[in-house]
Amino acid sequence: MVLLYENIAHFYYLPGPNLWAADSASMYQAGFQDPASTTMEGIWLFNLHLIFVIICIVIIVAWLLYALLYSFTELWANGTKLFTHSNVLEIIWTSIPAYTLLILAWPSFSLLYSLDEISNPELTLKILGHQWYWGYEISDFNTCSGTHKLRYSSYMLTNESLKNNSIGLFRILETNKRVVLPTNTHLRLLITAVDVLHSWTIPSFGVKVDACPGRLNQINLFIKRIGVFFGQCSEICGVNHGFMPIALVSLHSTQYHVITMRNLSAK
Secondary structure, eight states: OHHHHHHSSSOOBOSSTTOBOEEOOOTTOOSOOOOOBHHHHHHHHHHHHHHHHHHHHHHHHHHHHHHHHHHOOSSOOGGGGGGSSOHHHHHHHHHHHHHHHHHHHHHHHHHHHHHTOOOOOSEEEEEEEETTEEEEEEEEEEETTEEEEEEEEEOBOOHHHHHHSOTTOOTTTOBSSOEEEESSSEEEEEEEESSSOEEEEEGGGTEEEEEOBTOOEEEEEEBOSOEEEEEEOOSOOSTTGGGOEEEEEEEOHHHHHHHHHHHHHHO
């Protein structure tokens, strides 16, 4: 089990010279990270749709304010009679907000239903939140020799560990063992906690699921590209809440099975 994660625990490159595949937050970042799953792509597209609607509302409201300030003054107010007891105006300012809500609700509901869509998963990853580290388990990994189980814990790398090999590693985001998942595969994540509330979050996947003691939450995931992705616990779970990072590597399905088989043969 150690072999699988030590082989790719430090670096993972895309084809080409010095091209990183790491997705993490950047300094002063205000937007989303690059989408890496179908879920995040839907959230990103809905965000663009929402921004367009907001820009239209701002332009219309700004024009109305300018028209009011320019037309209705104490020196010239001839247009006031057109806006007094106007049934047409009342219909307009009632219908336009209603249509705006429909324009926002239609893609929002479609996205919500797609997030809850249940597919037949090829792999199930069990995630357990502890104080203060993450535990992972894959119990249905099917191979030619039968079904195998992988179980391990992921701890944050300390500053002392980073001093020995700190090239390209992210402080407070790196872990001693990274989660390895295949791309273009329907995955099922089962998330729970052992002690207190946690939240398993990776922004590039659009995934943020609470880990509740005594409750098993489920979410579907479909990763569309290879890379290294980082996240953190997004629930205030105690004094070491900020030291529960998540490091995940996505590989092509062939690479994933080859590396996993090496790990199983080394156990």
